[in-house]
Amino acid sequence: MKWDKDLSTRHGGLSARDRIVRSLCLLFLVAGVGILILTIVYLFIESGPGKGFPYRVLDCFTGEWQPLATPPKLGMAHAWVSTFMITGIALAISLPIGFGIGLFTSEIAPLIVRRLLTPSLELLAGIPAVVYGFFGAVTLVRWFEKVFQLSTGETILGAGIVLSVMMLPFIASTSAEAFRAVFREYRESVLSLGVDQLTMFRRVILVRAFPGLIAAAALGLARGVGETLAVLMLSGNTTAFPDSILSRGQPITALLATEIGETAVDSEKYHMLFTGALCLMLLVLLLNLAISFLKKKVYGTLYAS
Amino acid sequence: MESNNTPIPLFEIRDLHVRYGDMAVLHGINTDMPAREVTAILGPSGCGKSTLLRVLNRTLKLTPMARVSGGTVKYQGENLLSHPLGEQQIRKRIGIVQQRPLPFPMSIRDNVMFGADYHNKTRAAEKDEQVHTYLDKVGLWEEVKDRLKSPGSMLSIGQQQRLCIARSLANRPEVLLMDEPCSALDPDSTAKIEDLILKLKDEIAIVIVTHNLAQARRVSSNCLFFLNGTIAEQGKTAGVLNNPAHPSVQAIVMGREG
CATH class of the missing domain: 1.20.5 (Single alpha-helices involved in coiled-coils or other helix-helix interfaces)
Incomplete structure (x- = not known):
């Protein structure tokens, strides 16, 4: 027909x-x-692909940064370490707090609190990075100088703490959505068996919300690794190798943003900066892939047990 | 009226009113549900049948805005809505099977024992035995005995519903409420569940909400016919379905079966 x-x-x-x-x-x-x-x-x-490229990539992760030496040393090891430390600190702070806020706004909080809290969190996501930078500079930086007796209060720790606040809205709202959907689906069926809320949360909600929580963490991580301005302002932006969370540092994004303006096109330094950017980009992609793989795998085992 | 040889009714419901926000869902329900019988609740969609089950299982407050706005419910002579045993114990004793089967994210075995595990800690060997007993009871044992550790969600929808019934039975309830347990199922699974109801009715009281008049005839002896939040007709199932007095009930019964 x-x-x-x-x-x-x-x-x-x-x-x-x-x-x-x-x-x-x-x-x-x-x-x-x-x-x-x-x-x-x-x-x-x-990034200047060709004979020297593999060596440049290796150097990018392992070498020192002394562009004015002869011959110039163009490794970015200190920046990668700073990035990992700052992002690690930020995640360690914002994951538990973000999941807590997510759970609270999705299930525990009374309706009125929920209606106030959710938009405030969204506003937090709208604050420009430079404002976070200023805010951190007049609070944490000054406070660290006094408390830890530092000559300058710009630290990896301070940058990590402010970054955690910047990641918080994403983690909180994504995890809240995950919790809300799962609670809506299971609450009545589970509680009608007479079990308590904690049993429901531990054995059903957490298992089913798990992929959503991983997605929340991935979103936070991607944002954290990519954040530039606030961490540039708060970490001290120094090329020295960070040896503790109270030293100054320079995350890779800050290094790239600081240096690219005064670099001649097609110079060795220029190629190195682009190599760094390429590696950062691929790293974030790789992290996302790894996380989605992990999500499937861990969810599978959680579900079957 | 209560003589010595009639047992206390299972539920005595007097002038029960339930509202969702400003909307009255149940207004003035009066009935006695007999113990040791299957009670069918019939009526068109949205007339408050599921709401009544939620009141009886004490899960009404999980529905936003819903509340009992008047009347009393007695369970075995004791006030249900402020029962001294507390809400969790009541939910255990008055189990419910939902319309749409919802296996929990765990193995078939753990699904069966989910509530039972919480209410009484049992040893592993005993647990295996109980899993066998309750899966057998719902006619699922032969179908799943080789894959007790695979997720409950892997079963067909008819099997899932029987798994959910096994989960409720493992709680050892005194009453089993069923909210249109067959509405999502194929005829074969429906027949299995009806057989199960007939087997169970000697052990526990059953209250079943259904749209299917023929099903009500097959499984129940007592019957409540709901219309717009009140009971339009009640009594022995055969009487209600064969010669209803209420004109609207008459129209529905004739229309569906005549």
């Missing part, structure tokens, strides 16, 4: 309008993914 062929078989029952919308969506998707690929391609081209 003609009708069958036209609507059901060939186009899966889509009208002309449906097909236009579908094509547009596909176009946007291709454009989005295309930009991601182009970003990686351009970073790669500018």
Whole structure:
């Protein structure tokens, strides 16, 4: 039948309008993914691929940063270490607090508190990074100088704490959504058996919300690794190798942003900075892949046990 | 009216009113549900049947805005809504099977023992025995005995519903409430569940909400017919379904079965 062929078989029952919308969506998707690929391609081209490239990558992670020495030393080990320390501190603080806020706003808080808390958290996400930087500079930095007797209060720890506040809204709102959906689905069935709230939370809610919590952590992590301005302002932005959480540091994003402006195009330093950017980009992608893999794997074992 | 040889009714409901916010869902429910019988609750959608089950299982307050706004419910002679045993014990004793089966995210075995584990700690060997008993009771043992450790969600929907019934039975309830337990199921699973109800009715009291008049005939002896938040007709199932007095009930019964 003609009708069958036209609507059901060939186009899966889509009208002309449906097909236009579908094509547009596909176009946007291709454009989005295309930009991601182009970003990686351009970073790669500018990082000076060729004979010296593998060595440059190795140097990027392991070497010292002394661009004015002869010959210039262009390793960024100190920056990678700073980035990992700051992000680690930030996650360690914001994951438990964020999950706690998520649980509180999704289930425990009375409706009125929930209605006030949720928009305030969203506002927290809207504060510009530079404002966080100023805020950290007049609070944590000054306070650390007094408490830890430092000559300057700019520290890895301070940058990590402020970064944790910046990550908090993302972690809290994503985990709240995960908790809310799971509670809605299971609350009545579980509690109708007469068990208490903690048993419900431990044995059902946590297991089912787990993928959502991992997604929340991934979102926070991606944001934390990529954050530039606030950590630049608060970490001290020094090229020395950080030896404790109270030393000054320079995360990789801060190093790249600081140096790229005064670097000659196609110089060795220029290639090195792009190599750093490329590695950072790939690292974030890799982290996301690893997390989604972990999510499947851990969820599988949690579910089956 | 209560003579010495009639036992205390299971539930005595007097002038029960329930509201969701400003909307009255139940207004003035009066009934006695007999112990050791299957009571069917019939009526069109949205007339408060599930709400009544939630009141009896004490899970009404989990629905936002819902509250009992008047009347009393007695369970075995004791006030249900402020029962000295407390809400968790009541939920254990008056179990409920929901309309849509919802296995918990754990193995088939752990699903069966979820409530039972909480209410009485049992040793592993005893636990295995109970899992066997209750899965056998719902006719699921032969189908799942080789995969007790796989997730409950892997079962077919009819099997899931029987798993959920086993989970409620493992709690050793005194009453089992069933909220349209077969509405999502195929005829074969429905038949299995109806058989199960007939087997169980000697051990525990059962209250079943159903849309299916034929099902009510097959499994129940006592019957409440709901219309718009009140009971329009009640009594022996055969009487209610064969010669209803209420004109609307008559129309529904004739329309569906005539």
